[in-house]
Amino acid sequence: MADAGSRIMTTPPAATAPLLRRLGETHRAPVAFTIDGQPATALEGDTLLTALLLNAGALRQSEFGDGPRAGFCLMGACQDCWVWTEDGGRLRACGTPVQPSLRIVTREAPWPPLG
Amino acid sequence: MAAPRVIVVGAGPAGTRAAELLAAAGLRPTVVDEGRASGGQIYRRQPPGFRRDARTLYGTEAGRATALHATFDGLGPAIEYLPETLAWNIHGGALYVQREERARRLPFDALLIATGATDRMIPLPGWTLPGAFSLGAAQIALKAQACAIGSRVVFLGTGPLLYLVASQYVKAGAQVAAVLDTAPPGARWKGLPLMAARPALLAKGAVLIAQLMRAGVTMRRGVVPRRVLADAAGTRVAGVAIATPDGGEEVIACDAVGMGWHLRAESQLADLAGCAFDFDADSRQWLPRADEDGRASAPGIYLAGDSARILGADGAEIAGRLAALAVLKDLGLPAPPGQDVAALRRQRQVMDRFRRGLALAFPWPAGLVASLPDETLVCRCEAITAGALRQSATELDAPEMNRAKAFSRTGMGRCQGRFCGIAGAEIVAAARGVPVEVAGRLRGQAPVKPLPVAALADDASTLEST
Numbered sequence: 001m002a003d004a005g006s007r008i009m010t011t012p013p014a015a016t017a018p019l020l021r022r023l024g025e026t027h028r029a030p031v032a033f034t035i036d037g038q039p040a041t042a043l044e045g046d047t048l049l050t051a052l053l054l055n056a057g058a059l060r061q062s063e064f065g066d067g068p069r070a071g072f073c074l075m076g077a078c079q080d081c082w083v084w085t086e087d088g089g090r091l092r093a094c095g096t097p098v099q100p101s102l103r104i105v106t107r108e109a110p111w112p113p114l115g
Numbered sequence: 116m117a118a119p120r121v122i123v124v125g126a127g128p129a130g131t132r133a134a135e136l137l138a139a140a141g142l143r144p145t146v147v148d149e150g151r152a153s154g155g156q157i158y159r160r161q162p163p164g165f166r167r168d169a170r171t172l173y174g175t176e177a178g179r180a181t182a183l184h185a186t187f188d189g190l191g192p193a194i195e196y197l198p199e200t201l202a203w204n205i206h207g208g209a210l211y212v213q214r215e216e217r218a219r220r221l222p223f224d225a226l227l228i229a230t231g232a233t234d235r236m237i238p239l240p241g242w243t244l245p246g247a248f249s250l251g252a253a254q255i256a257l258k259a260q261a262c263a264i265g266s267r268v269v270f271l272g273t274g275p276l277l278y279l280v281a282s283q284y285v286k287a288g289a290q291v292a293a294v295l296d297t298a299p300p301g302a303r304w305k306g307l308p309l310m311a312a313r314p315a316l317l318a319k320g321a322v323l324i325a326q327l328m329r330a331g332v333t334m335r336r337g338v339v340p341r342r343v344l345a346d347a348a349g350t351r352v353a354g355v356a357i358a359t360p361d362g363g364e365e366v367i368a369c370d371a372v373g374m375g376w377h378l379r380a381e382s383q384l385a386d387l388a389g390c391a392f393d394f395d396a397d398s399r400q401w402l403p404r405a406d407e408d409g410r411a412s413a414p415g416i417y418l419a420g421d422s423a424r425i426l427g428a429d430g431a432e433i434a435g436r437l438a439a440l441a442v443l444k445d446l447g448l449p450a451p452p453g454q455d456v457a458a459l460r461r462q463r464q465v466m467d468r469f470r471r472g473l474a475l476a477f478p479w480p481a482g483l484v485a486s487l488p489d490e491t492l493v494c495r496c497e498a499i500t501a502g503a504l505r506q507s508a509t510e511l512d513a514p515e516m517n518r519a520k521a522f523s524r525t526g527m528g529r530c531q532g533r534f535c536g537i538a539g540a541e542i543v544a545a546a547r548g549v550p551v552e553v554a555g556r557l558r559g560q561a562p563v564k565p566l567p568v569a570a571l572a573d574d575a576s577t578l579e580s581t
Contacts, residue, residue, distance in 0.1 A: 020260075074251070074256060
């Protein structure tokens with residue numbers, strides 16, 4: 001199990017402005033979950049990717065040190081959208097429905113910068 | 116004699132029509148679907164609780180989408196449906212599947228592969244930035260989540276999806292900064308004689324473009340993209356830089372870009388089944404060999420839909436039926452009444468003429484790919500540069516993609532080369548001065564997508580008993 005406290009913060013927090021923009025279907029029930037220890041809200045039926053990118057500017061830091069990543073294909077083909085959970089698990093965000101129990105880490109960067 | 120075991124992989128237009136026909140013939144096919152519900156990507160359904168109607172979601176294709184969904188839902192117990200299930204290997208006459216942490220081995224007498232396609236990608240510098248997505252992703256965000264990929268979106272690439280997604284964004288109230296098509300202005304006319312095979316679809320395309328023009332969306336053809344630009348912090352998309360005729364650069368500001376160059380066939384399973392592949396010069400990609408009904412070169416393997424030939428959704432429905440009829444014929448079973456194979460084959464030929472027309476009208480810009488700068492991250496999974504790939508092809512003398520992959524790890528990451536493989540072959544070919552088909556194609560490897568280790572552990576204990 002990963003100890004979040006032991007990871008080194010080598011990058012500034014990813015830009016926090018949300019990446020996606022919600023255009024409708026806002027009648028759905030809210031779902032509370034956690035991003036980087038902070039409470040966040042999504043709607044029932046959101047994928048974890050949608051939920052995260054409506055609250056943040058990235059999903060994770062590339063383990064090859066080339067900066068933040070936010071997914072790419074949204075159809076389970078590119079594998080770019082995996083995210084860390086606080087207990088060290090990994091989830092493919094585009095195919096995982098958001099759930100109240102989810103505690104996601106996006107800012108930790110245990111990877112050395114590229115080059 | 117036990118009933119033949121027939122498996123259909125994929126529940127999009129091809130898989131649905133195949134399953135329908137096999138069930139009508141009295142078989143109970145197993146349908147393996149990675150999605151949560153049938154429809155595939157183009158007719159993907161929104162999650163429960165969403166309220167938009169079919170017209171909003173699927174536009175002019177609403178009737179086809181709802182008919183397809185209704186057909187699949189109506190099959191009920193006539194099929195064995197395995198949703199949220201990954202088909203990850205074929206070996207010894209069996210398909211290996213996994214759902215959550217459980218793996219299963221499904222022996223088959225006939226396997227019909229209808230796994231669709233993904234966007235064909237150019238790894239443009241900056242394509243890994245948050246805010247850069249595939250065109251398919253841009254459409255899924257809207258269709259399945261009612262979200263836009265940004266507040267001011269550029270669509271970049273070529274192919275019908277470029278204009279379709281842009282028009283869907285405009286209709287949904289998103290701001291589209293520009294539609295940038297890399298196809299030369301005259302290319303459309305070259306494709307027209309073949310595309311005239313489907314005049315109704317051609318007219319739909321013209322309407323889409325007219326709608327974008329009326330909405331005042333900037334549209335350019337013959338665009339030479341240079342890179343996706345980052346903001347000052349390097350953390351998200353801030354624009355797209357394109358070449359100007361005088362050798363300079365023009366920047367189109369945006370906070371998101373949806374990019375794609377038509378589609379690439381999702382053909383790994385055919386590869387694992389031992390099917391022969393041929394280089395298709397029209398689309399400039401390797402495709403599994405199949406006869407006019409979808410029989411692959413490997414016995415018992417059938418191919419339908421975009422994973423065999425990029426015929427689009429309507430073509431996939433026809434190909435799904437044809438492949439199912441081929442399965443029945445080869446198993447010595449009668450076709451359900453009312454099936455006209457000759458008519459289906461003629462319709463498929465029309466679709467194929469249109470496909471070749473599209474390839475001419477929206478060509479893959481091979482030269483642009485071959486000349487990507489050395490610092491470009493070609494492999495987004497493992498951050499491998501174009502320079503490293505070139506070096507593997509020249510200094511290390513890799514003659515083709517699989518050797519270049521071994522030297523550079525390009526294509527060895529989690530996506531298994533889905534997003535870098537086609538561009539990588541162009542880079543290797545150009546670096547060695549050979550035609551792109553000489554650089555070959557990345558071989559499929561099992562598992563075709565990452566699996567939880569727990570699934571394989573479970574696999575060992577359950578495989579023998581199933």
